[in-house]
Amino acid sequence: MSKPVGTPVDREAGWALLVYAMAALVAGSGLVLMLLQARTASARLDFLAPVTLLVLGLTTGLMVFISRANRRQIAQLNAMGEELADYAALLEQNTDLLERAQNVANMGSWASDIPADDITPSPQGCKILGLPAGSHIRFEDYLGLVHEEDRADVKSAWKDALKQGTFDGEHRILVNGQQHWVRHKGELEYEPGGQAVSALGIVQDITEQKHMRMALKNSEARYRTLIEWTPDAVLVHRHTQIMYANPAALKLFGAPDLYSLLRKHTTDLIHPVDMDSQRTRMLRLGSDEAPSTPAEARCIKLDGSPIDVEVRGTAIEFDGEPAVHVSIRDITQRKLLEHEIRQLAFYDTLTQLPNRRLLDDRLSQAINANRRSGGFGALMFLDLDNFKPLNDTYGHGVGDLLLKEAAQRLKACVREMDTVARFGGDEFVVLLTELDTDWQKSRQFAETVALKIKTAMAKPYSLPLQDPSNPALRVEHRCTASIGVMVFSSASSRASAQDLTKWADAAMYQAKNEGRNRICFSEHSATELVDHYFFNSYKTSSEKG
Numbered sequence: 001m002s003k004p005v006g007t008p009v010d011r012e013a014g015w016a017l018l019v020y021a022m023a024a025l026v027a028g029s030g031l032v033l034m035l036l037q038a039r040t041a042s043a044r045l046d047f048l049a050p051v052t053l054l055v056l057g058l059t060t061g062l063m064v065f066i067s068r069a070n071r072r073q074i075a076q077l078n079a080m081g082e083e084l085a086d087y088a089a090l091l092e093q094n095t096d097l098l099e100r101a102q103n104v105a106n107m108g109s110w111a112s113d114i115p116a117d118d119i120t121p122s123p124q125g126c127k128i129l130g131l132p133a134g135s136h137i138r139f140e141d142y143l144g145l146v147h148e149e150d151r152a153d154v155k156s157a158w159k160d161a162l163k164q165g166t167f168d169g170e171h172r173i174l175v176n177g178q179q180h181w182v183r184h185k186g187e188l189e190y191e192p193g194g195q196a197v198s199a200l201g202i203v204q205d206i207t208e209q210k211h212m213r214m215a216l217k218n219s220e221a222r223y224r225t226l227i228e229w230t231p232d233a234v235l236v237h238r239h240t241q242i243m244y245a246n247p248a249a250l251k252l253f254g255a256p257d258l259y260s261l262l263r264k265h266t267t268d269l270i271h272p273v274d275m276d277s278q279r280t281r282m283l284r285l286g287s288d289e290a291p292s293t294p295a296e297a298r299c300i301k302l303d304g305s306p307i308d309v310e311v312r313g314t315a316i317e318f319d320g321e322p323a324v325h326v327s328i329r330d331i332t333q334r335k336l337l338e339h340e341i342r343q344l345a346f347y348d349t350l351t352q353l354p355n356r357r358l359l360d361d362r363l364s365q366a367i368n369a370n371r372r373s374g375g376f377g378a379l380m381f382l383d384l385d386n387f388k389p390l391n392d393t394y395g396h397g398v399g400d401l402l403l404k405e406a407a408q409r410l411k412a413c414v415r416e417m418d419t420v421a422r423f424g425g426d427e428f429v430v431l432l433t434e435l436d437t438d439w440q441k442s443r444q445f446a447e448t449v450a451l452k453i454k455t456a457m458a459k460p461y462s463l464p465l466q467d468p469s470n471p472a473l474r475v476e477h478r479c480t481a482s483i484g485v486m487v488f489s490s491a492s493s494r495a496s497a498q499d500l501t502k503w504a505d506a507a508m509y510q511a512k513n514e515g516r517n518r519i520c521f522s523e524h525s526a527t528e529l530v531d532h533y534f535f536n537s538y539k540t541s542s543e544k545g
């Protein structure tokens with residue numbers, strides 16, 4: 001089978017050319033015949049054949065020409081039709097996409113022909129407004145959907161929009177008896193004369209957002225009311241910048257007004273001693289949602305004075321953004337009470353020196369420390385000599401003054417790290433710690449301190465007689481001290497705190513018996529020495545081997 005040559009258009013043009021050529025040949029033959037017959041002046045009837053040929057040729061050519069022109073126009077029209085169909089499909093596709101997008105966004109659109117008072121919502125717009133799909137409504141119809149309390153506002157907003165060219169507003173509508181919040185936003189178009197002719201806008205159902213916003217507003221209002229009334233100080237800060245302070249916080253920090261606190265950072269209110277720990281807590285709060293455990297801290301008021309507080313923080317959302325709520329309780333009174341209880345439990349009320357209980361505790365600590373360091377300590381037991389006559393002659397009040405003065409003198413004789421305790425009555429105990437790892441040096445040091453104490457205590461006491469009729473009246477009293485000293489190492493770990501006190505007490509009695517105002521070393525000090533060397537040599541050999 002032979003293949004056709006060329007495209008259909010080429011073939012059609014070829015056939016047309018052939019027909020034109022044949023028509024021209026026929027018409028030409030007719031014309032030639034006519035000319036020849038005219039020359040030979042033949043009969044009138046003889047013209048019929050050539051004329052027929054001429055007309056036939058011309059008519060055929062003309063018909064082919066017209067037919068081709070028509071076919072071209074039809075082809076063009078067909079092409080345009082196909083193009084239009086493509087556009088229509090694209091439009092349909094875009095409309096479908098737009099509708100789906102509006103559906104997802106819960107947002108519709110609408111167009112309004114203002115002079116005709118005709119509003120055409122999109123399918124999603126109809127759904128939001130509770131209208132059948134494809135509805136056209138008048139402005140008055142729309143007002144009928146609007147909640148009656150919002151109707152006047154909508155009317156006046158539309159009036160303004162006609163002048164301004166844009167609008168953006170929220171109001172309530174009723175859809176099947178249910179209240180919905182909608183937001184309209186749109187633009188108007190004007191004709192050259194200034195008359196608004198059309199408007200295009202979007203409508204969005206914002207009921208859910210509105211309810212959430214209202215719930216948030218209500219909970220924030222509740223939160224504010226609660227913290228306004230709470231007796232604890234409350235600060236809300238974001239990255240330490242104070243955003244809110246309740247009246248109790250103003251009072252606690254001595255702020256004259258809210259503004260003076262809002263200018264501050266929480267770090268401005270933390271005492272330098274607690275800055276690091278509080279910063280760490282704040283950083284942890286930023287990443288951890290759980291409220292922090294209460295912690296004691298020192299804060300500073302705006303006038304710079306310190307306050308003891310208990311702080312507790314928790315991460316919150318404030319004005320829609322992450323922040324930290326800090327609750328601050330003033331614990332100054334509690335601290336004072338705690339201090340008072342501690343003083344009563346561990347300190348002598350008259351001299352403010354540690355009492356027997358605290359002494360025992362510190363002595364045990366010293367024994368343990370010596371055990372670790374392998375060094376020596378010393379315990380001195382003191383009893384005032386000739387104290388009773390002062391009491392008996394001038395009364396206990398004056399005796400108390402002497403005891404207080406004796407306490408001060410004792411403290412002045414020792415280092416900060418040492419302990420001076422009142423054991424009871426006119427008895428005192430001095431604990432010297434971390435003397436030396438050498439027995440001789442430690443004993444010497446203890447003896448030096450004991451001598452210093454003996455000298456200080458023996459100095460006369462000038463005491464006011466507390467006579468209201470003569471306040472300047474004073475009495476001079478001489479009252480020495482008998483001192484028993486026990487040097488201990490505790491390396492042997494055999495001696496307890498009670499043992500050491502007992503041995504020092506015995507040495508003190510020895511000093512009393514030997515005539516008072518003197519120093520005696522406990523004979524157990526030597527035993528301790530032997531134990532010490534035994535223990536240390538054992539320790540060294542076991543470490544080696």
Ligand SMILES: Nc1nc2c(ncn2[C@@H]2O[C@H](COP(=O)(O)OP(=O)(O)OP(=O)(O)O)[C@@H](O)[C@H]2O)c(=O)[nH]1
Nearest residue numbers: 383384385386387388389391396397399400425426
């Ligand atoms: N003012 C006052 N006296 C007290 C206190 N506690 C005990 N005393 C008195 O202290 C005295 C202690 O008695 P002693 O140690 O025997 O009296 P002393 O005159 O020092 O006798 P020697 O120690 O033997 O020298 C007693 O009179 C107690 O009443 C106190 O808190 N205040």
